Amino acid sequence: MGPGSYATYQPLLAAGNTEVGELILSNYDLGLIVVAALLAAASYWALKFTRYGRLLTAVIFDRETAAAFGINVTAVYTITFVIGAMLGALGGAIMAPKIAVTLGIGVEVIVLAFAVVAIGGMGSIEGALIGALIVGICRAAAVHLVPQLELFVIYGVMALVLMIRPYGLFVRAQPRRI
């Protein structure tokens, strides 16, 4: 242990490659896409169709009213935080073979994650999906096509989206609370 970095590329190599025409794709990358899609579907289902998901939606909508209806708000917050932390840890774990693991790799990710949420809209899983795609594609496109913009293209896109949709792309109209 210490401040040095680690390379954990073994799973990436062990997974091998797939050739599609002229393109060589890493099986590990393809697996990542499948895992991400499955997790997104699972979270969507859990949030919309399970008892706990509905409790969580109620708590987010109005904490006090939810408590008045007998929902244990603290427990819901704790469980949600644990799930969020687990998803974050899983994200780190499956990314580790693709990057050099070092202290502070989370710092850039946290800002990107907030950008994705701001683009997609809070509490929206489809928004997070689309937001992540927008961020990823814009970054990759900028690196290839206009390297001058590489450093801030994500922030530029986020600013543009927020100018047009101040609460993100996929947000339901909120009632005014007086």
Add this chain to the structure above:
Amino acid sequence: MAQRGRIAASSALLVAAAAALVLPDWIISLATIAFANGLVVLGLIVLWRAGLVSFGQALYYCIGAYAVALLGRATGATDALILMLIGGASAGLVAFMVGFLLARYREIFFAMLSLALSMILYGVLVKAESLGSTDGFSVAAPTFFGYAPHQDKLLVALYWLVLAVCAIAAFLVDAYFRSLSGALAMPVRDNEIRVEFLGMSVSRLIHTKLVISGLLAGMGGALAALAIGHVDPNMSYWTTSGEFVFITILSGAGSVVPAFVGSLAFESLRSFAFAVLPQLWQMLLGSVLLLTILFLPQGLGSLIMRLRWRRKVEAP
């Protein structure tokens, strides 16, 4: 009560000014940077009271600093006071312009949009060869109304200038908190619609706060540029903004003085941590922030309140 607070703050100011004559250079230079950053924190407190957290205060900080550096390079102007005022004014002007956009946003969207703006400036500065790219460029030693001190004397003169600016800013912001527009910050945080029903424009109130915080951050950046003698694009990077938010949490948003106490505490803590634990200084900083949030959720400023409250309870 307010009277007593002002007397206490003024005596603290006099002690801080007199201390420059006896303290070693490194403490004076640390305190100069700390108090310059304290101005930025004061601006964040103005927003914080209305429930807004800006993760892009580095934008104004950087504009203030670059205005000083560019003006010095283009015209050869070296007067610290004029440079600082122009730095603050240019940041305030930018805050006024982006305020038309930012005043519509709240919560994470406000934080992220302000962060986006500061990161765009960062990207532009890094790619701009004529502005020194990632190296930035240096700032000439300042003069004070024709008085051109060197070395130790320059350090003390700059420290006194920063103290004076901080004192004036603290006094004015304190007066703002007591004014109608300032006092409406907490109602805006609690329920905007009620404030609208009272006949006040929430977006105008927030726009005013944005301009005030931009002005303060610009002056802080200008003074920091003069004190460090160098500007670089990292002044606009989001970690700089994050640091200011960190200090604001440490200080608390209850009143104006904790901004400077918190900033001084943060800089001292960082220097101390760096000297004692060169590899683990972030751990020490993080632990202090965690303990502050757990035991002093209202920040360092609430310590004074607690003492006062206890005294009142003890009194018969």
